[in-house]
Amino acid sequence: MREEYQADLVEVSRLLVTMAESVRAALRKATSALLTADLAAARSVIERDSEVDAIYEQVELKVADTIARQAPVASDLRRVITALHIGADLERMGDLAEHVAKTAARRHPSPAVPAELRPTFKGMAEVADHMAEKITTLLAKPNAELAAQLETDDDAIDDLERKLFKIMLADDWPYGAETAIDGALLGRFYERYADHAVNIGEHLIYLITGETTGQIED
Amino acid sequence: MREEYQADLVEVSRLLVTMAESVRAALRKATSALLTADLAAARSVIERDSEVDAIYEQVELKVADTIARQAPVASDLRRVITALHIGADLERMGDLAEHVAKTAARRHPSPAVPAELRPTFKGMAEVADHMAEKITTLLAKPNAELAAQLETDDDAIDDLERKLFKIMLADDWPYGAETAIDGALLGRFYERYADHAVNIGEHLIYLITGETTGQIED
DSSP states (O other): OHHHHHHHHHHHHHHHHHHHHHHHHHHHHHHHHHHHTOHHHHHHHHHHHHHHHHHHHHHHHHHHHHHHHHOOOHHHHHHHHHHHHHHHHHHHHHHHHHHHHHHHHHHTTSOSSOTTTHHHHHHHHHHHHHHHHHHHHHHHSOOHHHHHHHHHHHHHHHHHHHHHHHHHTSTTOOSHHHHHHHHHHHHHHHHHHHHHHHHHHHHHHHHHHSOOOSOOOO | OHHHHHHHHHHHHHHHHHHHHHHHHHHHHHHHHHHHTOHHHHHHHHHHHHHHHHHHHHHHHHHHHHHHHHOOOHHHHHHHHHHHHHHHHHHHHHHHHHHHHHHHHHHTTSOSSOGGGHHHHHHHHHHHHHHHHHHHHHHHSOOHHHHHHHHHHHHHHHHHHHHHHHHHTSTTOOSHHHHHHHHHHHHHHHHHHHHHHHHHHHHHHHHHHSOOOSOOOO
């Protein structure tokens, strides 16, 4: 029974790693679609989001099945319930990558992001990509120190978002309301993606230490 | 055991109803803060969001405790796991009300929303309020027909959001980028609040009928 339970957990982890890899690939491709006005890339991200949703459903079924068959208690129960939360965060990260892709597709063939904002979005996407990479590593092998680094990454994302707003709110912003609105919403998509990555780090720290840092991002 | 399990479910429902009432009150007050530039109201919403978070923690503990003690299976297990998802949606609705309040507070003493946009936000807030009211009713007494109405309400919110964008993107929009950015982000907060209400409706329909409509909002 104990052995079976461990096998169940390994299967759940494997599904979560697959989700994490997918949402990392989705944001990379969505960013490329955004910065190079690549419609085919944008469409591919939009189409493939349902794959992430389908794996999340598998996580939910596997967790329910594990609880029903193994009746875990205490830290064992905490572990499988945490997997559900992590799956929900990853599913949402996939949605946010899709939102970036949809913005790129909607403005095609024009670029959604003017030249002045491109380096900032490139920076946000790079940090977000490192965060998704850390999540993948952490899901395979939890590590409180690496999980805590996600907080620092998130601060970098927040700084870049502030920079974005500073550029758009300058008196000499030449692009008008529509481009500012797209810029603000896109900034929020990257920032929320990072927030969910931080949440996952928090869930993993909780699993490792049994303590929350009270930092779940809203 | 069966009786104890029912008592556990009643307690979980009671907590969810309290959360639903809180996030409904929060958005009402945040909207009032937004439309009347009322700093005290905005601050009160911001301060009280932690109360919603605290009830959500109680939901999580109660669900874990119920699973550990009662080892529910099949539809009983589905019921308690769904309560977790509903709690997560409600917690996020509280965050979104807080975001509206924060926008009002940040722009105080100026109004964050110019006169041209106020009727649209008032409309979005009214529909969102009806949705939160339905959630409260549904949590006390599930009803698939009432839950399905949340979809129609959500369509109304989406229409109002489109109207909002149409006003801000008109050639004669006189307010510049900052007000357009605030308008777009605020529109998104109301729209996301409604999306989470729809998700809750979906979860409740699933509990009642055992079927998903595949409509979970992203």
